[in-house]
Amino acid sequence: MGFYVLSELGMTPMFMSGYAAISIPISILTTTIFGRLIDRSVHGGALLTLSSLAYMCGCLSLMVRPEYSTVLLAGVAWFPVASAATSTTFALAFHNVAQGSDDRLSTGSRLKAANSIGWMIGPAAAFGIHGMFGSPVVFATLFGAGVVWGVLILTTVVLRGTARIQTPTARPAVRRPSPAIVTGLLVCGLFSAAHSLCSVALPLYVTQELALPSYAPGAAFTVKVFAELVVITLTPGVIRTFGVEAALFASGTASIAAFAIFLTAGSVPAVLAGAVVEGCYYGLFSATSLSYMQGLSDSRHGTNTARYMNSVVIGSLVASPTVGLVAQWSNFGVAIALAAAVMTGALIILAFASRSHRQRMQLDG
CATH class of the missing domain: 1.20.1250 (Growth Hormone; Chain: A;)
Incomplete structure (x- = not known):
């Protein structure tokens, strides 16, 4: 628009x-x-x-x-x-x-794959x-x-009649989200913010600061989307083998590697290599994050899915003004470095949340 x-x-x-x-x-x-x-x-x-x-x-x-x-x-x-x-x-x-079930594990991946294809x-x-x-x-x-x-x-x-979520009461009381859900929303929001910071800054960083050809950002985006779709289709197997939280950790770690590649790049092939890693990490996050949030949620599928979507949107909202302010103060490379710092914070919060979740499971057991 x-x-x-x-x-x-x-x-x-x-x-x-x-x-x-x-x-x-x-x-x-x-x-x-x-x-x-x-x-x-x-x-x-x-x-x-x-x-x-x-x-x-x-x-x-x-x-x-x-x-x-x-x-x-x-x-x-x-x-x-x-x-x-x-x-x-x-x-x-x-x-x-x-x-x-396996269908539930793969549902998030299929939905995100369809969403990514639509955006592509x-x-x-x-x-x-x-x-x-x-x-x-x-x-x-x-x-x-x-x-x-x-x-x-x-x-x-x-016409298929599968579009109503049956709840115990017609009008359930509006309850505050649990600490686990709040933490999960914060993690997803930070992931989204880091991704958006890099996405906004990268085209200008590549063309203005690296002085690479104008086709480089478009080529990098195409490579990124292709890698993202490939990883999304493979993610259900990763979740079954390693678990949702491990997949999120892998995604965050790969994102920092992608940001590092961009910051040290000096040629179009190097930028494309970073785009491959970027697509892999974001595809893994896209296919995993919704399943992660659903695993933390209670029976309120609608409310918690809406909260997840809003956390991703709010995280991305900070990107454009933040990149502008950082570039005004320094340069676009610093904005990409800031994305790595934000992702590091997300991984730290995720680590503490995972530890708390395991402790709760042991107490419940």
Whole structure:
């Protein structure tokens, strides 16, 4: 949306920030509300249908009336409701598999793989259509995709009758998250913050400070996404063999290695090597983190999945302003070094959390 605000509407970056300042908090709130509704046995198919309708309304409004006021309306009323579908889908998926089974272990990997493929295809397709036909055709195409999405919700969720989480009471009391869940959310948020710090700083670091060709960041991103998808598909076996927490430790350790490769790189092949390691660590985190949080959670699948999604979003929010401040004070390489420091903090917290979890298990046993 930022590209549309700047390039198509001709607004200044301040207006792009204004949209983000409005839409992101509402998205977090909407995701939380959807999660609680799921735990109160509200039919997930109805919530997903509402999300698809909101998505279509947002695309249609931008197609018909391409103005900044419409962008703000979409950011307040339409797209936050649409974005809540991700956590709703994840919560329903985890509820509908047997706890402790191999299917449950692989559910997070499959969901994250589908999500990553969408991110790999969607932005590239949108920019390609924009370059050939313009933004109205982009929004028309997205509207059509929303229609297909709505049909899929109807045929695979609503009609199959597997979209309601049964709870002991109709309106469970809102309880504070347990210390284990809070710690898990902090770990996931720090992982997300470290990844976003590097992702924001890397293109400028590569082109401005390493003076490498302009194609290098794009090539690194492509290599990263490919490695990420490969690792996501292999992660269920890693979880079964070593466990979720060990996989998270491996992910964090590999991330620090990736940041070190970037900081010592002096050529395009070196940057690509770092991108491979980056894709491996983030693929492992993406496929493991949701299973990790579900393992800490109680029966409130909707609420805890929403909390997980929000922790990842909030962690990524700090990236852009932090990179800007650090670069203003020093350079983009320092921002990548800061990402390594943040990840180190996440690993320390994860180590203490794992120790506490083992102690609780011994006391319960």
